[in-house]
Structures are given as C-alpha cells and as structure tokens.
Amino acid sequence: MGFKIGLLGLGTVGTGTAEILLDPTGRNPLLQEIEIYRVGVRDTTKPRTVDLPSTAFTTDLEAIATDPDIDIVVELIGGLEPARSLILKAIHHKKHVVTANKAVISRYGDEIFTAANEAGVYVMLEAAVGGGIPVIQPLKQALVVNRIQSVMGIVNGTTNYILTRMQAEGADFAEVLADAQRLGYAEADPTADVDGLDAADKLAILASLAFGGRVKLEDVYCEGIRQVSAADITYADRLGFTIKLLAIAHRESPTDNPDLLQLRVHPTLVPKAHPLASVNGVYNAILVEGDPVGQVMFYGRGAGAGPTASAVVSDIMSIAAILKVEEIEAQQFNQQKVDVPHPLLSCSHQHYCAIAPMAELNTRFYARFLCNDEPGVIGHLGTSFGNHQVSLESVVQIGFQDGFAEIVVVTHESREGNFRQALEEIRTLKAVERIPSVVRVL
Numbered sequence: 001m002g003f004k005i006g007l008l009g010l011g012t013v014g015t016g017t018a019e020i021l022l023d024p025t026g027r028n029p030l031l032q033e034i035e036i037y038r039v040g041v042r043d044t045t046k047p048r049t050v051d052l053p054s055t056a057f058t059t060d061l062e063a064i065a066t067d068p069d070i071d072i073v074v075e076l077i078g079g080l081e082p083a084r085s086l087i088l089k090a091i092h093h094k095k096h097v098v099t100a101n102k103a104v105i106s107r108y109g110d111e112i113f114t115a116a117n118e119a120g121v122y123v124m125l126e127a128a129v130g131g132g133i134p135v136i137q138p139l140k141q142a143l144v145v146n147r148i149q150s151v152m153g154i155v156n157g158t159t160n161y162i163l164t165r166m167q168a169e170g171a172d173f174a175e176v177l178a179d180a181q182r183l184g185y186a187e188a189d190p191t192a193d194v195d196g197l198d199a200a201d202k203l204a205i206l207a208s209l210a211f212g213g214r215v216k217l218e219d220v221y222c223e224g225i226r227q228v229s230a231a232d233i234t235y236a237d238r239l240g241f242t243i244k245l246l247a248i249a250h251r252e253s254p255t256d257n258p259d260l261l262q263l264r265v266h267p268t269l270v271p272k273a274h275p276l277a278s279v280n281g282v283y284n285a286i287l288v289e290g291d292p293v294g295q296v297m298f299y300g301r302g303a304g305a306g307p308t309a310s311a312v313v314s315d316i317m318s319i320a321a322i323l324k325v326e327e328i329e330a331q332q333f334n335q336q337k338v339d340v341p342h343p344l345l346s347c348s349h350q351h352y353c354a355i356a357p358m359a360e361l362n363t364r365f366y367a368r369f370l371c372n373d374e375p376g377v378i379g380h381l382g383t384s385f386g387n388h389q390v391s392l393e394s395v396v397q398i399g400f401q402d403g404f405a406e407i408v409v410v411t412h413e414s415r416e417g418n419f420r421q422a423l424e425e426i427r428t429l430k431a432v433e434r435i436p437s438v439v440r441v442l
C-alpha cells in the first residue's frame with residue numbers, strides 16, 4: 001500500500017515539502033506510505049537541494065496531472081496559469097489536489113470546488129492562508145458550529161516583516177523587501193505582497209469559509225503599505241499604536257442582514273495593548289470571534305519553506321488517511337469506493353455574500369496634515385470635521401516638515417463617508433498645504 005504524489009513545483013515550498021516527505025523518521029508513520037513519484041519544474045537542469053532521482057523530473061506538468069498512477073497532485077508552482085488549468089485537469093482525472101495557491105483559489109474557487117465535488121475528490125489549501133498556521137482546517141472543522149462575527153488578522157508575512165523592521169530599526173523599505181525575497185517569504189512578484197493583494201486573496205478565502213458563502217475578490221477593499229512612511233510609524237508609536245497591514249472580515253449585524261460583510265485590507269493603527277500589535281516579523285496571526293466560542297487566536301510563521309511545507313504535508317496526510325480507510329474498508333468488506341466527499345473537508349457554498357460599501361464603515365481615523373503655521377489652523381480643521389459629524393479624539397502639533405507645521409489628528413469612530421467629505425473640505429482650506437497620510441485606527 002502506498003500513495004503517489006505528483007509534485008508540481010520544487011521552489012521554496014516544493015523543496016520544503018520534499019524535505020519532509022523524504023525524512024519521515026520521528027513523524028507520523030503514515031508519512032512512510034507517501035511517495036514522491038514525479039516532480040514537475042520549469043528547468044530540469046537547475047541544481048536542487050533535495051535528493052530525488054533525475055528520472056522523476058519533467059517539464060511536462062500536464063503529464064503529471066493526468067498520470068493514472070498518481071493519487072494526489074500537489075500544486076506549488078504559484079501564479080494563475082498554468083496552475084488553474086493543471087488543478088482542473090488533475091481533478092477531472094480524479095486526483096485529489098493540495099495547493100498553496102491563494103491567488104488561484106480566491107479567483108477560481110467556485111470553478112475548482114464545483115469540479116472537485118462532481119469528481120468526488122478533495123482540494124485542500126491549508127498552506128494558502130497563514131503558511132504553517134492551522135487556520136483553514138479549524139474554520140472547517142473545530143469551529144464549524146460557531147456563528148462567526150469576525151475574522152481579523154495579519155496574513156502577509158512579507159509586509160509584516162517589512163513594517164516590523166521599519167519600526168524597530170528605521171530600516172529602508174527597499175532593503176527590507178530584498179531581505180524578505182531572499183528568505184523566500186515574498187511572492188515571485190512582490191507587488192502582490194506590498195500592495196495588499198496577497199492579503200486580499202487570503203481574506204476572500206477566510207471569509208468564504210467563516211461566513212459560509214462565496215466571496216468575489218473584487219469586493220475586498222484593498223490598500224497596501226507603500227504609503228506608510230517612517231514619519232507615520234514614529235507618530236503612531238508616540239500615540240501608543242503600531243502600524244500593521246490588517247485583513248478584516250466582519251459581519252455587520254448578526255440579526256439585520258446576517259450576510260452583510262465588511263471585507264477590507266489596509267494599514268491600520270493597532271493599539272499597542274491589542275494582541276495583534278505584538279505579532280512581528282514573518283509571523284502571522286488570525287483572530288476569530290464566534291458565538292459561542294468567543295475569541296480564538298491562531299499564531300505562527302506565515303511564510304517560508306518549512307512552515308508552509310508543514311501545512312502542505314498535513315493536507316497530504318489528511319487525504320492519505322481517508323484513502324487508507326477507504327482501501328481497508330474495500331479489502332475487509334469488499335465494498336465499492338463511494339465518491340461522496342467528507343462534508344467537513346469539501347467546500348460546497350452556492351450563494352455570494354453581500355458586502356457593505358466602505359462609505360458605510362464606522363471606524364476611527366489617523367490623519368497627518370502639513371499646514372501653514374498660523375493662528376487658528378487647528379480650529380479650522382476642527383470646524384471642517386465638525387461640519388461632517390466627525391468628532392476628534394486627539395489633535396497634536398508634532399513638529400515641522402519642509403517649513404510646514406505637522407498636525408496629527410485621531411478621530412472618534414466616524415462614518416467613513418463623512419470623514420472623506422470632511423477631508424475634501426479640508427483640502428480646500430488655504431492654510432492646509434497637504435494631507436500626506438490617512439490611516440484607519442482599530
């Protein structure tokens with residue numbers, strides 16, 4: 001008895017996955033029954049750090065997805081195509097699929113899970129969100145009876161690593177990004193990390209699982225970290241906050257319209273006492289709030305070869321365990337294999353979640369203004385905010401930049417639409433030169 005793996009991709013995560021599969025000692029005995037049968041890569045002449053026979057390698061990935069001897073196809077090439085087509089091809093050839101590809105799942109999840117349900121196979125994606133942190137399986141199983149109120153977290157290791165080093169060392173953005181790439185945290189194109197798109201993909205997946213409906217990726221509001229400056233990090237610190245790129249999925253009201261969700265990714269001023277404020281470096285954390293469980297936080301390494309491979313191989317093991325039970329049943333009871341997917345491991349949502357417009361969001365804001373240093377300017381700002389029902393929690397004149405007074409404002413909770421209207425009015429004030437930054441506050 002043994003289960004054959006077709007590994008698509010032997011880069012950062014593929015290599016980590018092969019390392020675990022080739023070194024089963026001291027791990028669960030079922031691992032010894034899993035064999036890396038074929039490996040698909042772009043360049044078979046590239047030196048590899050894992051010891052696999054050269055005959056296992058091919059550049060013909062489709063041949064792996066359709067190989068009748070393979071039980072589980074593990075897609076670790078990344079990107080949209082050919083990853084999507086290969087996953088679908090594997091499903092149509094009745095292969096179970098394990099993937100770390102949040103970009104494909106967040107865009108083509110409907111198509112992929114519909115095909116998987118029809119074929120009676122599993123598509124597992126623990127590595128796609130939170131790297132090595134178990135969060136997909138807990139949402140599908142351990143927390144399944146809860147009415148989820150919110151899922152909020154730090155789900156991109158690259159940006160958290162960058163923000164942490166900018167805060168701790170005053171490090172330069174480009175230099176820290178290069179380190180994150182060297183360490184294997186960043187996507188092949190790091191724009192996806194830096195502009196919040198990777199976090200948006202992950203949030204769409206988490207929200208779909210947590211709230212039991214399909215989510216259109218374009219409904220996720222998304223801002224990245226490019227506009228976060230060293231000045232804002234310093235001012236936030238003085239005001240008692242840390243800046244984090246948060247992904248937030250929040251059910252508006254459990255009674256009025258249970259499906260109306262807020263879905264947003266943006267830099268956020270997080271109070272230093274909040275549990276997410278101390279999640280640093282490549283670490284991710286996801287805070288889930290449900291009824292009746294209350295708050296549960298998942299914390300661990302969100303990227304990198306070993307942690308991500310841990311999630312990939314755990315998915316392989318979950319499928320192998322099911323296949324093994326099916327095989328034993330077939331042998332002992334002479335049963336025919338039935339293609340009915342395990343209800344807690346498959347995905348079968350049909351309807352789309354309704355998403356609340358950002359203008360209706362109620363939150364606090366931090367804003368930094370460069371103004372002429374003249375009497376009454378703070379009063380003018382206060383009046384404009386007041387004209388739009390935005391009340392101020394604090395106003396501080398911090399210093400001077402380029403000859404202008406630098407004024408930082410933190411509002412009380414306000415409707416985003418009203419806050420934006422106040423900013424439009426403030427932009428017309430003669431005393432206001434620029435508004436270099438606006439960041440939401442948790």
Ligand SMILES: NC(=O)C1=CN([C@@H]2O[C@H](COP(=O)(O)OP(=O)(O)OC[C@H]3O[C@@H](n4cnc5c(N)ncnc54)[C@H](OP(=O)(O)O)[C@@H]3O)[C@@H](O)[C@H]2O)C=CC1
Nearest residue numbers: 009010011012013041042043076077078100101303304308
């Ligand atoms: N890196 C991380 O920390 C994490 C990554 N992920 C996800 O895991 C997946 C893999 O990421 P990662 O390991 O970092 O990526 P890498 O770029 O390190 O590796 C990609 C691998 O896929 C192969 N490949 C890519 N395109 C093709 C193609 N068209 N045909 C054949 N082979 C191809 C490459 O071949 P060759 O080696 O010959 O170049 C390489 O082996 C992505 O979906 C990513 O989002 C998820 C969580 C964390």
Ligand SMILES: N[C@@H](CC=O)C(=O)O
Nearest residue numbers: 156157158185187303
């Ligand atoms: N590029 C991603 C990798 C994991 O999903 C990140 O930085 O979190």
Ligand code: NA
Nearest residue numbers: 126129131133
């Ligand atoms: Na995970």
